[in-house]
Amino acid sequence: MAERREIRVIAERCTGCRRCEIACSMGHCGMPTPERSRIRVLRLPPEGGHVPVLCQACEDAPCLKVCPMNARVRAETGAVITEAEACIGCRACLYICPYGAPAVAPEDGKTVTCDRCADLPGAPWCVAACRDCGALEAVRPGEAPRRACRDAAAALRPVLRPAGSRRCGS
Secondary structure (H helix, E strand, C coil), X not given: CCCCCEEEECHHHCCCCCHHHHHHHHHHHCCCCHHHCCCEEEEECCCCEEEEECCXXXXXXXXXXXXXXXXXXXXXXXXXXXXXXXXXXXXXXXXXCCCCCCEECCCCCCEECCCCCCCCCCCCHHHHHCCCCCCEEEECCCCCCHXXXXXXXXXXXXXXXXXXXXXXXX
């Protein structure tokens, strides 16, 4: 069984260099293309800070419940991943995720999320690429403070849903 680990995000350390995105796409797709990354770095207005966004594998993950094809599953490592064969690309998981973490693979429109590089020894690719600024850290389960994750999600809401926008049905 692969090692269980989580990735702690320390947003105030992020410089916006996007090395984590490039490393992730290299590790998973073999090409330095941020669009193929399972982590994204968003710029926060108005101060201009940055925050890395990746799947937090929520304990009670809403994406697992909303997927009409049951393509979202929890791996042995604890990561919440998409089984590509079952995914129809409906993006329900993306819309319900409190972090906006699922990404859409450009080649087939299916959802992908961080698998924490479970099949690789050592630190995940993004963490290794972020060693200079230390905005990402690989930690044992339970060490990543949930409160910090919730605070980061709250800071992202204005970016993901601009003021004046409405949810469907509201």
